[in-house]
Amino acid sequence: MGYYHLKNAQARFAVNFAYEEALESQVAGKSLRIPVWVVNDYRREVPFDLHCEILDLQGHAVWSRNLTDTVGSDGAKQTGGVEWATPDKPGVYVLRARAIEIRRRAINGGELDLH
Numbered sequence: 001m002g003y004y005h006l007k008n009a010q011a012r013f014a015v016n017f018a019y020e021e022a023l024e025s026q027v028a029g030k031s032l033r034i035p036v037w038v039v040n041d042y043r044r045e046v047p048f049d050l051h052c053e054i055l056d057l058q059g060h061a062v063w064s065r066n067l068t069d070t071v072g073s074d075g076a077k078q079t080g081g082v083e084w085a086t087p088d089k090p091g092v093y094v095l096r097a098r099a100i101e102i103r104r105r106a107i108n109g110g111e112l113d114l115h
Contacts, residue, residue, distance in 0.1 A: 034082040
């Protein structure tokens with residue numbers, strides 16, 4: 001019974017970075033390849049726009065990427081990744097992502113994307 005309450009409390013659509021060394025320091029010039037996964041617990045497929053970025057502590061984007069994809073119902077999908085070489089200047093950098101569902105509605109024989 002507790003499982004169902006916990007599952008309902010969790011996000012049904014989420015982005016996840018699958019990177020084992022996430023909390024370790026990275027040396028300058030190291031090439032990073034970080035897989036990006038989207039998890040969909042809805043009973044329908046979900047088309048989405050994904051925005052990934054790396055920021056310095058002042059909030060300036062030092063890397064970004066956008067893509068559009070679809071994840072099947074009650075599924076998970078690796079949908080691209082972050083490929084970035086760490087800069088020569090040492091510091092703390094923040095990796096973040098945002099996925100927004102694309103809702104489609106028919107309009108006069110065409111489709112309109114609603115975000």
